[in-house]
Amino acid sequence: MGHVTPSDAPGTDPALTPGFRGRPRTSGNALPPGQYEVRDFPVLSAGPTPNIDTAHWQLEVRTEDDATWRWSWADLMALPQDDVLVDLHCVTRWSKFGTRWGGVSLDVLLADVPSAAQYAYVTCYGGYTTNLPVADLLGGTAWIAHTYDGRPLEPLHGGPARLLVPHLYLWKSAKWVRSITLLRDDMRGFWERYGYHDYGDPWREQRYQGD
């Protein structure tokens, strides 16, 4: 035997949570490390749920040179719509497989925006913020989602519209999205300032700063 610590090879330490068996090991889907599957759709947010009337809703994109693009709800609906089937991974350790969303790809929204910025800072109705690289908004990986499972997205889950970036932990998929600011330098969002990871890749288990 080499020098193996209990944390490296947990099964070798009989004193660690003795008698714990866990659920059956079979799962048809791939779970990122440290996650477990749920069938319902838990709700997590840091404050009250805002109610936003689509008549007054708007989405704004602001570049590093302060140029601004705006879309009303009608503008958003007039754009090409995607129907996407994706898995969700929340940093609180639940994953939900095969969720179906409708929305507009960020590729469409950002196509004509002149910017060399590397970072995006997302701001929401209600004041929530999050940060992620611009590259993670492009290439068919991110949407402004307004429909969940064939129905208008409920306020509880971020309606009328939320960012959807399913390849990152779900706190990056900001509910009640209002604006995206493109920045030359990264700026931490709400949870990121409280110690959560700047990137948040579930497959590399980037939960907290330093992971």
Next chain:
Amino acid sequence: MTTTDAGPAGTGPAVARLGDRFASTHGWRRATVVDAWPESATARTLVLDVPGWPGHRAGQHVDLRLTADDGYTASRAYSVSAPTDPAHPQHVQVTVQRVLGGEVSPYLVDDLPVGAGIEVRGPVGGWFVWEPGAAGGAPVLLLAGGSGVTPLVAMVRARRAAGDRTPFRVLYSVRMPTDAMFLDELTGPRIDGVEADVWFTRAAPPDAPRAVGRIGLRDLARHGWPADLAPVCYVCGPTGFVEAMTRMLLVLGHDAGAIRAERFGPSTD
């Protein structure tokens, strides 16, 4: 449980490097269960001794990792139910509610023996916390639904341990007496500026001062703080409870930025 999907921020601190202060850069720590006791018919408190523990604040949570004989692991987040005890700075106390059919909580409540090892990571979270002197001594309103009382009782304990005089009011909604936790501590006969009231939603004890029922707008207006006093409001419980309470707080004129919520989703286990 914990937070962290997308939600509104209110007024978070603007200090850029706060993240580092709360970051869990040390990974999993091997802890030992040094004490445990039932907290209700369905909940149990565990005291973990965690070598090298950096300390934590009331309202924060920790990740616990359980390991089976074949190396399979399952991790869950639990709120701490007491602030760091200066006499035992390595101790972390969590209170776990048994969720029927859950993978982890029945083991923690019914099977995990004192003396066993368990892995701990944290502390995590910096938004849903209260410390003596926080928010310039603004009054505090704690709204607890079921096991959501756990991080809130940690705040009451932090206040008492520090001899802090911040006015606290607690409204605690729980299904029935056998589910209720920390009742003596919250509602016992003390005059120290913590006022607590309990609502039983399914079955009340014979001596309960009010009929079975949920916390309503009138209850919140009467037993909470007026919005004019600009209290900091902490709401913790199942999603339905948190949604109802935060909506009522807004109706009563409380500033959205002063309402901090932590939801225990139905899938916290």
